[in-house]
């Protein structure tokens with residue numbers, strides 16, 4: 466049981482050394498009628514990093530995600546994942562290859578509980594056949610238990626215990642965002658695609674989301690490819706940023722390099738001269754230029770915080786204190802004070 470006691474991605478041959486290229490997009494293009502949504506886009510995502518796509522509305526960011534998920538087939542170009550051609554794979558294979566995603570508009574089973582949504586996320590790992598399932602054999606029972614254990618670990622990891630048995634439809638928007646993240650984690654991905662994880666969240670919830678993303682990177686060793694408009698979140702969690710506009714790559718580099726790139730500023734705000742003149746007028750002393758969030762209408766959503774511990778978390782911007790054992794006492798929380806603890810009886 467030692468292998469299954471934490472939510473950490475199982476060590477596997479496909480888990481590459483940190484810094485090695487995990488995903489490589491080469492010269493990707495896709496056209497929808499007259500719209501060239503993605504035009505000759507190339508980038509590499511390295512194992513263990515948070516790589517973020519930014520750009521104004523309609524820049525082609527979600528289309529890049531849909532190309533990686535194989536929802537769309539590129540008109541030109543290729544995607545390599547773990548050194549193999551992803552473009553040869555059918556869409557239903559993507560999750561089993563270790564790629565999970567969340568969506569710009571949350572996609573959950575609204576009339577199922579949080580736990581059931583997470584168990585559905587585990588289905589990529591099921592190896593029992595129809596006969597085993599029909600007769601509920603030992604193999605099926607073991608698979609069910611393992612799936613349940615993994616789901617509970619993710620619930621603990623993302624502090625969703627309070628909502629485990631709640632219907633998704635009745636949950637505040639901010640919690641549903643975390644449930645979607647949890648479902649993606651249940652597939653034990655190597656590469657996690659997050660499409661606007663902070664959209665619709667308030668400032669506190671966005672701060673919490675930043676912590677989850679950092680935990681996912683540092684504690685679970687999962688590589689993250691993210692699309693995001695909130696530049697404070699981008700700066701906080703990203704190792705590298707790629708800016709797109711009208712389907713093309715504008716700039717790539719550290720968050721600061723990209724935010725100060727004149728082409729990026731122009732794409733967001735207008736010409737650099739206009740921006741400088743606006744700045745002078747405003748007599749801003751705010752330091753280096755910052756890219757404003759894209760002019761995106763935030764939906765009027767339920768604004769509800771997660772209860773006392775999260776209020777404390779958001780207020781102090783410190784890691785929340787986590788209890789040492791789960792309710793079932795079977796395994797310890799994945800991290801406390803940045804130290805991963807092995808479960809009782811675990812072998813090193």
Ligand SMILES: Nc1ncnc2c1ncn2[C@@H]1O[C@H](COP(=O)(O)OP(=O)(O)OP(=O)(O)O)[C@@H](O)[C@H]1O
Nearest residue numbers: 497500502520521522523524525526527528529569
């Ligand atoms: N299935 C499709 N059919 C036709 N056009 C599409 C399709 N998917 C995307 N597009 C178009 O491709 C362009 C890029 O869209 P995409 O959704 O990738 O932008 P985005 O950068 O994710 O924008 P946002 O920040 O608003 O989410 C847009 O002009 C969009 O209308």
Ligand SMILES: [Mg+2]
Nearest residue numbers: 526527528569
């Ligand atoms: Mg999008």
